[in-house]
Amino acid sequence: MSQEVLQKLQQHLGENVLEVHDHRGDETATIEAKTLHDTCRWLKKTAGLEFDMLVDLTVVDYLEQGRTPRFEVVYHLYSIAQKHRLRLKVGIETDTPEVDTVSDLWRNANWCEREAWDLYGISFRNHPELRRILLYEEFEGHPLRKDYPKAKRQPLVRRPREEFEAVVRGSGIGNKRTLI
Amino acid sequence: MGLEFTTGRLADTVSWARKYSLFQYPFVTACCGMEFMAVWGPRFDIARFGAEFPRFSPRQADLLMVVGTITERQAPILKRIYEQICEPKWVVSFGVCASSGGFYQNYSVTPGIDLVIPVDVYIPGCPPTPEQILDALVMLQKKIQDRDTWSQRNYEIQEWTKKQAEGTLAKR
Numbered sequence: 060m061s062q063e064v065l066q067k068l069q070q071h072l073g074e075n076v077l078e079v080h081d082h083r084g085d086e087t088a089t090i091e092a093k094t095l096h097d098t099c100r101w102l103k104k105t106a107g108l109e110f111d112m113l114v115d116l117t118v119v120d121y122l123e124q125g126r127t128p129r130f131e132v133v134y135h136l137y138s139i140a141q142k143h144r145l146r147l148k149v150g151i152e153t154d155t156p157e158v159d160t161v162s163d164l165w166r167n168a169n170w171c172e173r174e175a176w177d178l179y180g181i182s183f184r185n186h187p188e189l190r191r192i193l194l195y196e197e198f199e200g201h202p203l204r205k206d207y208p209k210a211k212r213q214p215l216v217r218r219p220r221e222e223f224e225a226v227v228r229g230s231g232i233g234n235k236r237t238l239i
Numbered sequence: 240m241g242l243e244f245t246t247g248r249l250a251d252t253v254s255w256a257r258k259y260s261l262f263q264y265p266f267v268t269a270c271c272g273m274e275f276m277a278v279w280g281p282r283f284d285i286a287r288f289g290a291e292f293p294r295f296s297p298r299q300a301d302l303l304m305v306v307g308t309i310t311e312r313q314a315p316i317l318k319r320i321y322e323q324i325c326e327p328k329w330v331v332s333f334g335v336c337a338s339s340g341g342f343y344q345n346y347s348v349t350p351g352i353d354l355v356i357p358v359d360v361y362i363p364g365c366p367p368t369p370e371q372i373l374d375a376l377v378m379l380q381k382k383i384q385d386r387d388t389w390s391q392r393n394y395e396i397q398e399w400t401k402k403q404a405e406g407t408l409a410k411r
């Protein structure tokens with residue numbers, strides 16, 4: 060059904076559409092990152108398309124597959140009025156993982172983008188408040204990147220070891236009931 | 240002469256009273272809470288052990304039940320709740336998540352709450368069955384009677400050290 064959407068998108072963007080596929084209704088288009096914001100506005104505002112809902116925004120890290128660009132930001136769009144879906148993908152370079160925000164078009168993108176920043180370190184240009192949302196401010200690095208060490212922990216509090224040992228050493232005392 | 244004997248018996252009596260009136264603060268964060276609720280219900284009925292009242296303020300509780308996954312971000316909060324409970328206090332670590340991090344061996348989950356606060360009884364299981372919880376409660380009661388929990392030991396060590404410094408330690 061939304062193959063029409065793909066066709067319209069291709070007509071509109073021309074060669075800025077890098078790749079499309081529509082296997083059993085999962086219409087997907089990979090587009091140039093620089094056209095992202097304009098395209099999203101066009102998708103939202105054009106009559107007949109009306110993508111008024113951003114269902115989800117996620118990131119994929121293709122480090123182990125060795126692909127360039129390494130990151131891919133994925134936008135799942137849905138139109139409540141027209142009842143059709145579209146998936147948009149943009150590839151992002153490793154050294155400056157940066158893309159335009161869409162939080163001015165869909166307000167829920169604000170938190171989705173903060174999550175993407177938190178876990179993948181993708182920074183969104185013109186985002187109103189880009190800071191961590193799930194992890195704490197003291198956390199260093201972005202844990203869902205595939206080069207983050209799997210078992211690395213960054214604790215906020217730990218008991219001092221001595222506290223442990225003092226009580227263990229004195230553990231006999233409590234059982235000798237004559238002491239106190 | 241008699242003082243030593245009296246206080247010994249007194250401490251036993253106090254422990255006996257304490258073990259049958261546990262006021263728990265349920266620090267419930269995840270799925271283990273479902274089993275925990277079952278224990279409160281009429282079928283398993285934790286009230287039989289004198290521990291039925293949940294207190295939602297740490298200042299009114301003496302048993303901290305840590306039920307569910309504790310993340311690194313939550314750990315300072317858990318520590319703070321623990322510090323707010325008045326002495327003597329007891330901690331039960333409920334489920335593998337609280338005891339060791341369980342299957343969440345990653346950046347976000349604390350690998351065992353005993354890295355943050357002292358724990359008296361650990362309950363394994365994901366989630367533990369109600370019978371295990373009752374078993375743990377009975378174990379805790381035994382520990383309290385024996386004055387063998389972290390909080391009681393700590394107290395006795397402090398008293399002992401103080402008396403030793405003063406030179407008022409009873410001779411044996």
Ligand code: SF4
Pocket residue numbers: 269270271272306307308333334335336337341364365366367
């Ligand atoms: S131990 Fe299992 S049931 Fe309990 S909180 Fe962890 S995952 Fe959930």
